Amino acid sequence: MADKRITIRATRFDPEKDKSPRLQSYDIPFSDDSMVVLDALNYIKSHVDGSLSYRWSCRMGICGSCGMTVNGTPKLTCSAFLRDYWPRSVTVTPLNNFPIVRDLVVDMEDFMHKLKSIKPWIIRKQEIPLGAGEHRQTMDQIGEFRQFSQCINCMLCYAACPVYGLDNEFLGPAAIALARRYNLDSRDQGTKERLPMIAHPDGIWECSFVGECSVVCPKGVDPAKAIQQTKLDTTMRFVLPYGNRE
Amino acid sequence: MTEQVARRPALAHLFWWFMFSQGGVLAALLIPVHIVVQGILGPLGVVKVVDRHYDTWISILGNPIVKLYLLVLISLPFFHFAHRLRYLLVDLGVPAAKSFPAQVVFYGAAILVTLVTIWVLLTTAPISLG
Amino acid sequence: MSAEAETATRTYRPPMGAGWWTRKGHYFWYMVREFTALPLALWLLWLLYEIQRAGRGPSGYYPPNSTAFVIFSAICLPFALYHSFTFLKLAGVILRVKLLDKPLASGVIVATMFGTWLVASVVVGAVLIGFGR
Missing domain, CATH: 3.10.20.30 (Beta-grasp domain)
Incomplete structure (x- = not known):
């Protein structure tokens, strides 16, 4: 051969x-x-x-x-x-x-801009000094977000997403999945800071759950799931009494 | 993209999505059985169905619990349909379906169906506990 | 993207085209799922009309009998089932329920959704048939 x-x-x-x-x-x-x-x-x-x-x-x-x-x-x-x-x-x-x-x-400029806009890093209201030791997490707490942390920013999900294709203003799968990754992290306190980007008309609400983003992801991240769960969580913040308090 | 300082949660979008999801669950749980029984088995004469005779139909329609059930069954899914059909238009290449006037038309239609349903339920059969 | 970058290098943006959903089976079934709203809406409008018809009194009432109506319902049914199947299955992906501090497996949630569907169908079916004559 x-x-x-x-x-x-x-x-x-x-x-x-x-x-x-x-x-x-x-x-x-x-x-x-x-x-x-x-x-x-x-x-x-x-x-x-x-x-x-x-x-x-x-x-x-x-x-x-x-x-x-x-x-x-x-x-x-x-x-x-x-x-x-x-x-x-x-x-x-x-x-x-x-x-x-x-x-x-x-040209990946648009994606890079969106990625940065959701603040994909741990936000603390007050930084704990280094001398105070590490932030400890249980396996269950890691399990909450682990899947969403596997993203390698390859943009395959954006290429698979017709919603993004039809309107580039859409925040898109990877950015929202990463926002959720940090929102679910027990060390993070930045959910409210990310909310304006996430719950914006061009954020989660534009997703119509085609689901192809999750199919093409090479790292087994499920951005479609992240987006739908974020919709539900965000809705509950406003529907449930006191849901919007931190 | 505009700077995020000006960004605020879109509460209208949140509300319509909430209605969409509730209507979707309700449609999923309840519509198939109505279609099977009232739309196929009843007309084919396979089983006796409540809407086959005037007196059984009018008496069950007079029950206030049935009235409430029918109101929820008919009106809530229309918020689901309005949302889906609006985004179906977007998917078919009609970005105008995202605009505010389009939202007024689609969600307005769902509100209209709700009002008509209330009117029909209140005017067809007198409320009776029988 | 900044205006300078746009002028520095000319880029090409391929058009999306309204027929994008015909390119992949997954996209096509997504569109079918979204389209289910239309037949379901029409069928519910028929139900509303059927209720309204009862208001015309006993002499004007006739049971829904036409072949066209049965065919219409038979066409709506697969769409209704497809909506139920997809929506309840996806609800299992979205809902996160914790029992005794442990997240419930999504398979359990999906099974609960389908169980609820079965119970609701049996109850509604029993009322529709049980009060018939």
Whole structure:
């Protein structure tokens, strides 16, 4: 099977020259069963066409840089095995719902802004001095938010979210899931500070629970669940007496 | 995006979502049995159903508990429907369905159905405890 | 995005298109779930009309009998069941119930929702049929 080959079709877009993106086809050797889509792109870049642009870093599913659309589904290309597609061709396009900067590279500015806006860090009303020792948590308290803390900011959920695609003002899955991660943390006291972003018309209320964000998440985070639970919790804050007090 | 200083919780959105979820639960729990019994089994004559005869239908409609049940059964799901259909339009590429006038039209329709239901329930059968 | 960044590099934003929900089975079934609102609304409006019809007195009343109505109900039923199934299943994802300080497994919550559905259906069905003649 030394001469097994696979066809990779990749989006090409040069903002200086092209009006809109086009697909370019590359026929490359599929030499090793453990090859992933990112390996194929790296092969193209070093042996066929050095001008192909894409983001990548760790190639082990933890940095969240190499997210692209593979045959219509948002994937980390370092974790998408060619053997799952061969002998069909593999079409690699940039992540949906983001502006394309060049080839397979998208502009992540909007996501970064949203991520920061929900204050994804532990907020204390009063910082405990370092000398007072660590904040201790029980396993149950960690269990409350652990799942939501696995997010690697790869933006696959934004690419899968039609609500974000239809209106970029939507705060989006990962940002809300991370907000919930901190709201559920027993060490955090910032729920009220995050509330204005979360409960804004462009926040949780825009989500219509398509659920595809949770399907594509490579880290098993369930942003759809986080958003619906946040809707319910936020509603209860205002419906229950004294629910809005800290 | 606007700066977050100006951001406040959208209480209107919160309220309509609350009504949407309550109506959704109610529709899920109660509508199928009504469709099966009143819409299919009754007309096909498989079972005897209360709305097959005038006297049984009018007497059960006079019961105040039944009136209250029917009010909740009919009106609450319409807040669910209004919300879903508004967002269905958004999904189909009509961003105008997010606007304030669209909210007035859709949730207004649900309020209208509620008022009509109250009127119908109060005018069709006299209240009786029988 | 800042205005400077926009002018520095020209980016391309692919159009979304109104047919996005035909591209994936999951999206399509989501749209079906949202669409269930329409047949259910129509059926409830019929029920309201049926109640209103009783106000015309004994001589003007006839039971709902037409074939068209049975077909209409038969079309609404799958949508109603799909709504119930999806909504109650998703409610199990959303609700977080704690019993003796331990969070209840979502499977238990979903089972409770479906159990409630069964009980409610039996009770309502019994009343609708039990008072019939």
